Amino acid sequence: MPKLPRDFYERPTLTVASELLGKIFVFKNMPRMSGRIVEVEAYIGMDDPACHARFGLTKRNSVMFGPGGVTYIYFIYGMYNMLNFVTEKAGFPAACLIRAMEPLEGLEVMHKNRDTDVIMNLTNGPGKLCNAFGLTTAHSGIDMTKNVIFLEDDGYKPGKIIRTERIGIKNGRDKKWRFLIDGNKFVSKR
DNA sequence: ATAACGATCCAG
């Protein structure tokens, strides 16, 4: 199946966010692991008070200032990793946070990493899915046009897409920059 | 040098 090219990512972040829904995230680990994206949030530029780029270029967020189609993974709350894809062209800092997926391949490893038998509980949250896939900050800055981490399009068409406020932030919570597939049971809990 | 806090999760 063909990988999504850099052109897919280097567009307005809200466009990318909505089109990420239904795409297949692939991590060529041992074994190959994958999941269908069902919930995403957009963080856009230095003027977005919830975006890591709001303080300008720092050591942590530098990858957001580079080209689109690169992973941005950061560590938070002393124990969780968050998976993002950098969007827009180099120079404009923005990214999409992947909040939930439907697990497809590598279920055994996910169950082991998450220490649960419940499939529904594997990847239905941004911290959970990184734990399930084994993704850490060591996987930040990976070029998604290469062969380790990338997206595939199998032609799946999500049904109705819902837009809501972003979750877990204080500033900028008025913006409806969270996108999810209506009725999908792998969307994160609230 | 130090302190506050965060794009979360889970137990009780």
Added chain:
DNA sequence: TGGATCGTTATG
């Protein structure tokens, strides 16, 4: 509803 837990950033 609160505690875990630590890197990042701001402030003195």
